[in-house]
Amino acid sequence: MPSRNPGVITQDWEPVVIHKSRPKGQDLRDPKVVNQALRSGAPIQTIKKFDAGSNKKAAPVVSVKKLEEGTEPAALDRVSTDVRQAIQKARLAKKLSQADLAKRINERPQVVQEYENGKAVPNQAVLSKMERVLEVKLRGKVGKQK
Secondary structure (H helix, E strand, C coil), X not given: CCCCCCCCCCCCCCCCCCCXXXXXXXXXXXXXXXXXXXXXXXXXXXXXXXXXXXXXXCCCCCCHHHHHHXXXXXXXXXXXXXXXXXXXXXXXXXXXXXXXXXXXXXXXXXXXXXXXXXXXXXXXXXHHHHHHHHCEECCCCXXXXX
């Protein structure tokens, strides 16, 4: 066995103090915790939040000069009449309702309605789904049967 130093034995340890963890913010808002603190007489702080309970969001302030200098296009392109008519004809030829077509392409019926009314902004993914289900080409040369 190894021999130990027969000198004075000292500890090189520092004391470790364990503190109770502080309550979390979510626990402080819990009604049970608040009621318990009220019953025990502990001090409770209440804060009135600014615009609490209102549903309104402040609109960002944009100067008129920036609006006038803006380079955004005034209006987005809408579905052309050729595409609208091609969608309607192909859908009716397959004897599908707008809701049935919407289910088959995994979109809302409102999307199909907007495309047929010409109010939708063309989305290539939606047009591709419609082409696959209706078996009609809607992009490029319009209205051609596959």
